[in-house]
Each structure stands twice: as structure tokens, then as C-alpha cells.
Amino acid sequence: xxxxxxxxxxxxxxxxxxxxxxxxxxxxxxxxxxxxxxxxxxxxxxxxxxxxxxxxxxxxxxxxxxxxxxxxxxxxxxxxxxxxxxxxxxxxxxxxxxxxxxxxxxxxxxxxxxxxxxxxxxxxxxxxxxxxxxxxxxxxxxxxxxxxxxxxxxxxxxxxxxxxxxxxxxxxxxxxxxxxxxxxxxxxxxxxxxxxxxxxxxxxxxxxxxxxxxxxxxxxxxxxxxxxxxxxxxxxxxxxxxxxxxxxxxxxxxxxxxxxxxxxxxxxxxxxxxxxxxxxxxxxxxxxxxxxxxxxxxxxxxxxxxxxxxxxxxxxxxxxxxxxxxxxxxxxxxxxxxxxxxxxxxxxxxxxxxxxxxxxxxxxxxxxxxxxxxxxxxxxxxxxxxxxx
Numbered sequence: 001x002x003x004x005x006x007x008x009x010x011x012x013x014x015x016x017x018x019x020x021x022x023x024x025x026x027x028x029x030x031x032x033x034x035x036x037x038x039x040x041x042x043x044x045x046x047x048x049x050x051x052x053x054x055x056x057x058x059x060x061x062x063x064x065x066x067x068x069x070x071x072x073x074x075x076x077x078x079x080x081x082x083x084x085x086x087x088x089x090x091x092x093x094x095x096x097x098x099x100x101x102x103x104x105x106x107x108x109x110x111x112x113x114x115x116x117x118x119x120x121x122x123x124x125x126x127x128x129x130x131x132x133x134x135x136x137x138x139x140x141x142x143x144x145x146x147x148x149x150x151x152x153x154x155x156x157x158x159x160x161x162x163x164x165x166x167x168x169x170x171x172x173x174x175x176x177x178x179x180x181x182x183x184x185x186x187x188x189x190x191x192x193x194x195x196x197x198x199x200x201x202x203x204x205x206x207x208x209x210x211x212x213x214x215x216x217x218x219x220x221x222x223x224x225x226x227x228x229x230x231x232x233x234x235x236x237x238x239x240x241x242x243x244x245x246x247x248x249x250x251x252x253x254x255x256x257x258x259x260x261x262x263x264x265x266x267x268x269x270x271x272x273x274x275x276x277x278x279x280x281x282x283x284x285x286x287x288x289x290x291x292x293x294x295x296x297x298x299x300x301x302x303x304x305x306x307x308x309x310x311x312x313x314x315x316x317x318x319x320x321x322x323x324x325x326x327x328x329x330x331x332x333x334x335x336x337x338x339x340x341x342x343x344x345x346x347x348x349x350x351x352x353x354x355x356x357x358x359x360x361x362x363x364x365x366x367x368x369x370x371x372x373x374x375x376x377x378x379x380x381x382x383x384x385x386x387x388x389x
Contacts, residue, residue, distance in 0.1 A: 032095040034103045036117030037225070037241075046090035048105060048113065053121030053196040058156055058164045060137045062123075063090025066109040067131035067185055082185055083177045086135060101243040107132075110188075116245050118222040119282065119331055124245075125184075125192040127172075134192050136166065136182040144176045151175060152213050154182050155201070164196040165205075167213045169247060193247065197331070204325045204335045207307040208278055216311055217337075218248035218275040221255070223263055224282040240285040248275065261287045261352040269343035274314035279336040279350060288352035289334035294322035295349040296340060310339035317341040 033042045040052045047063040070088040071078060091109035098104075105113040110129025116122040125134050138144060144156045147165075151173035154166045166174050166182050170190025177183040184192045193212060197205060211217035221244045242263060244253035250270040257264040263286075267277055281289040294301040301320040304310050313321035320340050327333045340346055 034095060034098060034115065036101065036103070038119055039103075039115055039117045039121045041115065043093065043095050043105060046092055048093070051115075051121070051123070054119070054198060056158070056162050056196070056198070058139055058142050058158055058162060058196060059194070060139055062113070062125075062134065062136050063088075064093070064107045064109060064111045064113065064125060064132055064134050065089065065091045067133050069109065070133040082133075082173060082175050082183055085133060085185075086177045086179060086181070086183055088133070088135070090135070101241050116222075116243060117241075118243060118245070119224050119280065119333065120222075121194075121196045122220075122245050123194050124247075125186065127186040127188050127190055129188065131172075131188055132186050134184045134186065135177075136184075136194070137179075138181050144180060144182055146174075146176060148210075148213075150213075153209060154184075156182065157200075161199045162197065163199070163201050164194060165201070165209050167193045167195070167209055169193060169213065169215060189249070191247075202327060204307075204327065208335070208337075211276055211278070211307070211311065211337075212247055215248070216276050216314065217278050218246070218251040218269065219253045219267065220245045220247070220278040220280070221253060221263070221265065222280050222282075223258070223286045224280070225284050251275070253277070260285075263350045265348050266345055267340065267343070267348055268345040272343050274317050274339065274341045274343065276310055276314050277338045277340065277348065279338070281334045281336065281350070283332045283334065286334075286352065290324065290326045291353050292324050292334065292336055292350050293353050294320070294336070294338050295351065296320040296338070297347050298349075301338065304339070307337055310337045313339035313341055 031042060031044050034040065038054055042049045047061045049061045050057055051059040051062065065088050071085055073088040074085050076085055091107050093105050093107045096104045096106040101117040103115045107113060109132060111132045112126045112128055114124050138156060141159045142156050144154055147153045147155045152168040154174045154176060156164045166184060168174050168184055168186060168190065171187035172185050172190050174182060174184035186192050208217065223242050225240065242255045242258050244255065246253060252268045253265055255263065255265045283289050301322050304321040304323045307323055310321050310323045313319060318341060322336060322338045325335050327335060336350060338348060
């Protein structure tokens with residue numbers, strides 16, 4: 001039996017559109033599970049469990065409750081030390097949505113947990129209504145310690161060298177509690193951020209954490225390998241995903257185009273004050289990442305020699321600057337910090353100046369490799385071919 005080009009193209013479109021959502025959400029009874037390229041976790045009625053980043057589980061369970069209810073359940077008074085506010089039951093939650101590279105969990109106490117399917121497995125707990133208390137129970141092989149002069153960062157370390165960091169943005173604190181786990185209180189409008197690393201954090205990682213904590217870094221963009229369920233969309237079965245994590249409430253990042261050596265995006269803020277945008281470029285997904293140059297509104301930004309110089313350009317508002325540092329870790333990434341001097345909507349282009357880039361459109365933004373547009377183009381070509389037969 002002969003199959004017409006039209007039929008082939010229709011099957012192609014359906015398979016590509018269906019395969020674009022690479023994460024898998026499985027439901028078993030009341031529990032649901034999320035499985036992306038880098039991040040996997042389960043949800044129960046009042047906690048998420050087994051939060052795995054690249055198959056490593058440092059955080060066993062995360063539960064959230066309003067601060068007033070958590071203290072009431074724990075039998076402690078308002079103003080009591082956060083270290084002792086651990087014996088509470090998490091509020092009800094459910095996996096509300098699953099996009100290509102993120103998943104959102106709604107918490108009934110007035111919080112939202114968003115997990116980003118990135119190499120560092122970033123998740124954010126936002127206190128949208130009321131102050132919130134978050135308890136993160138750690139793997140037995142993980143130790144936790146406070147870091148920095150404030151109570152806004154806790155670092156967790158595994159015996160094999162893997163590390164993670166909990167960071168409070170806005171009013172609140174995060175501490176190592178009486179059980180050796182992590183407990184955080186986040187004021188309404190603030191958030192708790194978690195980042196995980198395959199091995200010991202680098203100086204670049206620590207600088208990024210500090211800028212996120214202080215509110216200097218308002219967003220982070222990941223250019224990395226991904227995989228669509230059941231698809232071999234690249235030579236090695238991998239594809240490229242571009243995803244933005246927005247830390248600032250008044251910030252939005254839209255990736256408009258990308259190739260193997262270029263990423264174009266628009267960064268918009270409702271406030272004019274300058275900020276820093278971070279980027280993590282996987283060497284497997286972005287050619288010659290270590291030689292990246294940055295352009296802001298079409299003009300070449302000045303290259304800085306430190307993160308401090310990038311922060312200064314954002315805070316003083318003199319001119320855009322950027323800093324590039326190649327990671328020495330097993331993650332095989334290059335970190336880029338872009339200081340943007342002032343805001344409305346600013347266009348930012350990261351482009352490597354090596355000769356290895358293909359310069360073609362490639363797969364685009366948060367979608368799967370071949371892309372819906374490519375599939376539609378294939379359908380159009382097939383229709384033309386059919387009419388000529």
C-alpha cells in the first residue's frame with residue numbers, strides 16, 4: 001500500500017506537536033510524578049518527595065505551610081526561633097501545570113512551587129499569600145550549614161561532593177533546624193530558591209547565589225541539552241532547550257531566537273533600575289561558549305574582568321558590561337553575567353565569536369528539537385508535492 005506525502009506529513013506534525021512536551025507526568029491514585037530531562041520528583045497530598053537533579057537526590061521532601069498555621073501546629077509562639085518550628089503538617093498541594101521545561105505545584109496555604117528542568121534543578125517557592133514556612137528534609141548522607149553574614153543562605157553537601165544552596169529573596173530567613181534539615185520563613189511577596197550542583201560549588205556559583213540573594217540578579221537563562229520523549233531530534237538523540245528563570249517579580253525574559261552560536265532575547269522590567277542577567281551555556285548546546293560576546297540593543301557591551309564590575313555597571317547605570325567564566329566543574333558549562341544599566345525593554349544577544357557555530361535557526365526556545373514551525377513547513381511541502389503528482 002502506498003502512503004501519500006500528505007498522510008506522512010500529517011503524522012509528522014502530530015508526532016512533533018505531541019512530543020514537544022518532553023516531561024512526563026504520571027498519576028497514581030492521588031499522587032503525581034514529574035519527570036523531565038534533568039529533574040524528577042513525586043507529589044503526595046501535602047509534600048513533594050525525591051527531588052532528583054541529574055539522578056542525584058539531596059532533598060527528600062519539601063512541605064509548605066502558612067507561618068501562622070505552622071507555628072500553631074508546632075506549638076510554638078510567634079517570634080520563637082525558626083529552628084524549632086519543624087513539627088507541622090504541610091498544606092495540601094497539587095501539580096497544577098507542566099510545561100516543556102518547568103512544572104508548577106500549587107500549595108493551598110497561599111504559595112506556589114515552580115521547578116525548572118535545568119542542569120541545576122532550580123526550584124522556587126513563592127509566598128504569594130501570607131508569610132510561608134518551608135521545610136526541606138534532606139537525604140541522610142547530606143549535611144547542611146549556614147553561609148554568609150545573614151540568615152538567607154544555607155548550603156547542603158553530600159558525601160560524594162554534590163552540593164545545593166537554599167537562598168531567600170526578600171524578607172525572611174533560612175536556617176539549619178534542630179533535626180539537621182533546612183527550614184525557611186519567607187515573607188509575603190518573597191521566595192525561597194534552591195539550586196543544585198553535581199559537585200562542589202565554584203566561585204562563579206557562589207557569586208551567582210550572592211547576586212540572586214541580594215536581588216542584583218533578576219533572571220537566569222539556561223542554554224542546555226534536552227530530550228523529547230520518544231524522539232531522536234539530533235545526532236545523539238539530544239536537542240537544545242533555552243529556558244529563563246525569573247527571580248525578580250517585575251522582570252520578564254522572552255527568548256526570541258537562537259542558533260548553535262547565538263541567543264537573542266528581550267529582557268523587560270517595569271522598574272528602570274539596572275540589574276544583572278545571568279546565563280549558563282552548556283558546551284554541548286552552544287558552540288564556542290567560552291568566547292561569547294554580548295550585545296545590548298544592537299551595540300557591543302564592554303567586557304568586564306569580574307562579577308563586581310558587572311554589578312557596578314548595573315548599579316551605577318554607566319553602560320552595559322558582561323563577564324564570561326568557563327566552569328571547571330563536571331557540568332561543562334560557561335557562565336555569563338550581563339549588567340544592564342537601565343531598563344524598559346532591552347534586547348540582549350549572546351553570540352560566540354568562534355567559527356564552529358552553524359548560524360542556522362536550530363531548535364528554538366522551550367520547544368522540542370524539530371519544532372512545530374518546522375513540522376508545519378514539512379506539511380506545506382508535502383501538500384505542494386501531492387498537488388504536483
